[in-house]
Amino acid sequence: MRLPSIRQLQYLQAVVSLRHFAQAAERCHVTQSTLSTGIQELEGLLGAQLLERSKRKVLPTPLGLAMADKAEQLLSLAAQMVEEAQQDRPLLSGPLRLGVIPTIGPFLLPQVLPSVRERFPQLELYLVEAESAVLLKKLEEGDLDCAIFALPYELGRMESQVFASETFWVALPKGHRLASGGPIAPAQLVDDELLLLEEGHCLRDHALSACHRRDLQQKAAFQGTSLYTLIEMVAGGQGITFLPNMAVNSALMQHKDIELRPLAEAGPHRELALVWRKEYYRKVDLEALTACLSELLENGV
Amino acid sequence: MRLPSIRQLQYLQAVVSLRHFAQAAERCHVTQSTLSTGIQELEGLLGAQLLERSKRKVLPTPLGLAMADKAEQLLSLAAQMVEEAQQDRPLLSGPLRLGVIPTIGPFLLPQVLPSVRERFPQLELYLVEAESAVLLKKLEEGDLDCAIFALPYELGRMESQVFASETFWVALPKGHRLASGGPIAPAQLVDDELLLLEEGHCLRDHALSACHRRDLQQKAAFQGTSLYTLIEMVAGGQGITFLPNMAVNSALMQHKDIELRPLAEAGPHRELALVWRKEYYRKVDLEALTACLSELLENGV
DNA sequence: TCTCATTAATCGATTTTTCCTATTAATTAT
DNA sequence: ATAATTAATAGGAAAAATCGATTAATGAGA
Known part of the structure; x- marks a missing residue:
């Protein structure tokens, strides 16, 4: 089924509300001719007349009114979409699915999460504790946004950022x-x-x-x-x-x-790192998180 | 505010549901390249990332999911519009605003309306009784769909069809x-x-x-x-x-x-006619109505 | 480890669509 | 009658959408 275009619906909405082609065209920032053909195409597409035109008056048919009404709904839905998408969320707000391996979770999280939550009160953390391989799989599948690993570990296509070292x-x-x-x-x-x-x-x-x-x-x-x-x-x-x-x-x-x-052995023996897909869409958030973790651990929390 | 196009929303809907650009492109009957740029434009328009892409997986971001959801609503609304418009109504169904002059109404309508209603049971008649000038004004303003006049009468830009003569x-x-x-x-x-x-x-x-x-x-x-x-x-x-x-x-x-x-005077002395704007969108219905009235009156109802 | 297949992005060209200007025909107002 | 207004139309220009071919990244299999 061929659908009407957003543009056509804007034309219809304007002309039905203004009852005037030229004025409606102005509102839509096009010429009268453009709007006129647009409406005609819409009528052709719908297979029905939407307007009665005479030189003195533009009169929507009942169907025209109904369609204009639906068009308005539809346009407002589209506008909502744009608005919803464009309002940029604050850093580290909303849901974040974080994996942790069992040899880190019980020791690190109680230490840092209270401060993290205080610093990013809009953050909704969903925690998953599992072994590295499981977490890696979940990351790849998109079931996790990020995870805390102990390196060295083969991370495949993941990106990572070390935030602490341990002996x-x-x-x-x-x-x-x-x-x-x-x-x-x-x-x-x-x-x-x-x-x-x-x-x-x-x-x-x-x-x-x-x-x-x-x-x-x-x-x-x-x-x-x-x-x-x-x-x-x-x-x-x-x-x-x-x-x-x-x-x-x-x-x-x-x-x-x-x-x-x-243990008397040179260098750190494992490193704690936050890990994510390299395509992840909000890396800045994760970078902020590693910075935060790193800072908290340096200052002894 | 610039709005996304219907096409872009179809692309998004398809790619989110199929998680695959090439397959989504096929569903939309375009090439993968077209769909790819379409999605990119949508993302640019919304100012946000909707998908995480890698060579092995397409993963919608939470916003991408939300947008795909809204897109689906919107598309179904658009499809509804087309469907609603394309189902052709039966002849003389739905609301019809009919004006009648006072020297016809009380005599004609009780005579014919029962049969008319019987013949067109889906017809919803709204009756207005007023003098010719008032009815003409209402017709011009679009407050009436048609009216029954006694001719001769100067009808301006109206079309008419005589359905009875009177002496x-x-x-x-x-x-x-x-x-x-x-x-x-x-x-x-x-x-x-x-x-x-x-x-x-x-x-x-x-x-x-x-x-x-x-x-x-x-x-x-x-x-x-x-x-x-x-x-x-x-x-x-x-x-x-x-x-x-x-x-x-x-x-x-x-x-x-x-x-x-x-009265011994040659010829009919007035004629009864149904009158409508010449732009009226459902003339066939009115022609059917005059035919019906004409037939009813000829047969003495 | 080295192909081979798969996938999304990219580039250039082409087609399609959209849009504008100018004009026309009908109608209204003066 | 004359001028002004209005929607439709025709023709051409601008913008866009789309396609085909190619590229780069990745994964699978030898």
Whole structure:
């Protein structure tokens, strides 16, 4: 079905409300001739007469009136569209779907979200906690706007912005031979059972990388489902593990049967980054968010 | 404010629903290139991004989704317009504003309207009774669709169609010298006081014309406001008058103190016609109406 | 890792549409 | 009668929409 054009509807609306071709043309910023042919085309398209014309009067037919009415609705809808689109939203307002990996979420978010919410009160955050691979998939599918990852991680076509660095700590059972003293070098731990999160957590790879080990086929019983369970296993004397800075500082990680020592290995051991599709339509917002996070973490929140 | 075009909205609707430029282009019967630039123009117009594009995926932004939604509404409204306009109404259906002069209305309408309504059950008649000049004005202003006049009458730019002819009868008080016998010639009435309707009624002119008299400045007290009052005046012996056929046949005009004789004057004395603007948009309906009236009157209803 | 296929964007040319100027025909007002 | 007003029309110019071909990015498969 061939539809009338917006222009034609504007012509109709004008001529029905003014009852005068020349005046209507002026309102539409076209010549009388243009408007005249426009109306004729509309009538042809609709297959019905919309106006009675004489040299002295322009008289809408009942159908013309009805059509003008609908045209008005339609035009106002179109105008609404433009208005709605053109009002530029303030930075970081409206819905934002943010993914976080489980080894960051519980430690970072309680720390920073109150300030973020205070700074951007119109922001509506929808949080999703999942492993990196899942988040990456959701990002690609458009189910998330952005996500917080721990790097290094293969991000594919995503863009990212690092907003914090972390070093690792060694978590030892109380009474371990290295339990007191200064930083611990990876070489000192070769004889210890290294407890890791189950497959899929990037922290597993980062930890291995920090102590220059290859991946080891651990028994499922020795794989933690979360840092909390891992800590319990360390406290139980089943081995040692590495914890990121952020977890160490968290009150949730305090445990009376655990000793913590810095890992003596140069450079940051993982970096926290905000990640998004490179086609994402509001990168400025995300850049503002990373700036905000970075600032909050530098100032110790 | 510059508005988006219908075409652009179709493009948006298609690409958002299909998530694919080439397929959307096919649905819109244009090339991918055309659709692509169309969407870009729309985005430029709205000043906002509607889609995230990558080579593997087309992802509407929240605004894009909202706009596509509105676009759909708008397009369906436009389609509705076309549909509504294109369904052709049956003959003589819907509202019709019909004017009638007072010397016809009360006699003709009760006679014909039942049959008309029966024949065109979807017709919604709005009746206006007024003198010819008033009806003509209303016709010109578009306040009426058509009107029933008695001719001759100067109709200006109107078109008309005669559907009946009438001869006049002479109404005499009982006991008048001409009260019995055959038809009466105008010359026989020169000595009688001729009673007429007040200024404005065309019957006044038609009556004068029928007896070849010039207009006479009658005293207001001798001018009737309706045929009923005129008849009462005749019955009271104040003079004579002329009545059209139709009124004579009407039961309303029976009066014991009146005698009626045909006027012996060649040809019809007035003609009944349906009148409309020559620009009127549904002349076929009116032609059907005159045909119907004409037929009804010929067959004696 | 290297093609090959797919996809949206881009460019230049062409067609289509839109629009304007000038004029006409009908009508009204003076 | 004469001038002014009005909507329609014709012809040409300007603007736009569209197409075909190409490009660059990406993903799939060998």
